[in-house]
Amino acid sequence: MVDFSIEPSALNSSRTASGLPTAQPVDYKITARNVSVFYGEKQALFSVGIDIPDRSVTAFIGPSGCGKSTFLRCFNRMNDTIASARVKGEILVQGKNIYGPDVDPVQVRARVGMVFQKPNPFPKTIFENVAYGPRIHGLAKSKSDLEEIVVKSLQRAGLFNEVKDRLDGEGTGLSGGQQQRLCIARAIAVSPEVILMDEPCSALDPIATAKIEELIDELRENYCIVIVTHNMQQAARVSQRTAFFHLGYLVEEDTTDQIFMNPKDKRTQDYITGRFG
Numbered sequence: 001m002v003d004f005s006i007e008p009s010a011l012n013s014s015r016t017a018s019g020l021p022t023a024q025p026v027d028y029k030i031t032a033r034n035v036s037v038f039y040g041e042k043q044a045l046f047s048v049g050i051d052i053p054d055r056s057v058t059a060f061i062g063p064s065g066c067g068k069s070t071f072l073r074c075f076n077r078m079n080d081t082i083a084s085a086r087v088k089g090e091i092l093v094q095g096k097n098i099y100g101p102d103v104d105p106v107q108v109r110a111r112v113g114m115v116f117q118k119p120n121p122f123p124k125t126i127f128e129n130v131a132y133g134p135r136i137h138g139l140a141k142s143k144s145d146l147e148e149i150v151v152k153s154l155q156r157a158g159l160f161n162e163v164k165d166r167l168d169g170e171g172t173g174l175s176g177g178q179q180q181r182l183c184i185a186r187a188i189a190v191s192p193e194v195i196l197m198d199e200p201c202s203a204l205d206p207i208a209t210a211k212i213e214e215l216i217d218e219l220r221e222n223y224c225i226v227i228v229t230h231n232m233q234q235a236a237r238v239s240q241r242t243a244f245f246h247l248g249y250l251v252e253e254d255t256t257d258q259i260f261m262n263p264k265d266k267r268t269q270d271y272i273t274g275r276f277g
């Protein structure tokens with residue numbers, strides 16, 4: 001664990017019985033400092049900094065093209081897979097700079113899982129979709145170990161009861177909402193520290209969306225979750241903190257209540273009241 005005790009922004013103030021404020025360290029999972037991202041000559045993000053707490057949901061909102069997904073992809077080095085993308089600045093996950101010279105991006109992506117807009121199960125069985133990650137990362141010592149990981153991951157993703165009789169069926173044969181929960185199970189199976197979600201409900205109907213939102217709420221007890229969403233009601237429903245982006249800048253970040261009820265910046269206010277977006 002990193003000692004955050006000297007970082008003023010990492011302190012929550014509370015009051016003792018004497019009425020004097022005391023500082024309590026917040027458990028931050030991700031810390032980003034001065035992050036800028038370029039696609040070729042074009043700059044998409046401008047010196048963004050944020051602290052993201054563990055065991056909670058942080059939502060990134062803002063108009064199309066403001067850089068939400070670009071910033072999210074910095075947290076597991078997915079931008080490395082885009083040839084023109086260049087990331088500057090520092091991102092610490094659990095205190096370790098994930099852009100350090102000794103860091104393997106494949107390991108980063110196991111620690112920081114990602115769920116995409118469109119459910120993307122592998123063309124394999126339901127069991128294999130979940131077993132694949134633990135197997136390649138050597139997380140199971142035996143067949144029964146692996147089975148246990150698969151069952152637990154499906155249970156945590158709220159899918160087990162629906163698929164327990166057809167684990168040998170194709171993952172792609174599930175409904176859209178089930179496929180997305182399968183992708184969440186797949187992400188959980190490698191015991192990540194963080195789960196990134198890039199508009200995870202945008203391809204789903206309202207009932208499947210409600211299930212995923214419930215699941216997100218349950219998962220936050222154990223994980224740091226960061227979600228990009230276009231849907232402000234969804235951000236208000238599922239997140240504890242919200243960051244508003246505009247034209248590549250992080251305009252404002254605070255508790256979700258504060259952002260939606262009393263934003264400090266006029267651009268945030270205009271966006272959440274639907275004046276642009």
Ligand SMILES: Nc1ncnc2c1ncn2[C@@H]1O[C@H](COP(=O)(O)OP(=O)(O)OP(=O)(O)O)[C@@H](O)[C@H]1O
Nearest residue numbers: 039044062063064065066067068069070071082084
């Ligand atoms: N692979 C890429 N190559 C070139 N430019 C890109 C690439 N991906 C994103 N951009 C540009 O970077 C900027 C930020 O895009 P990004 O997708 O991060 O925004 P966003 O806020 O997530 O948008 P949306 O809500 O529409 O998904 C935009 O101007 C976009 O055109």
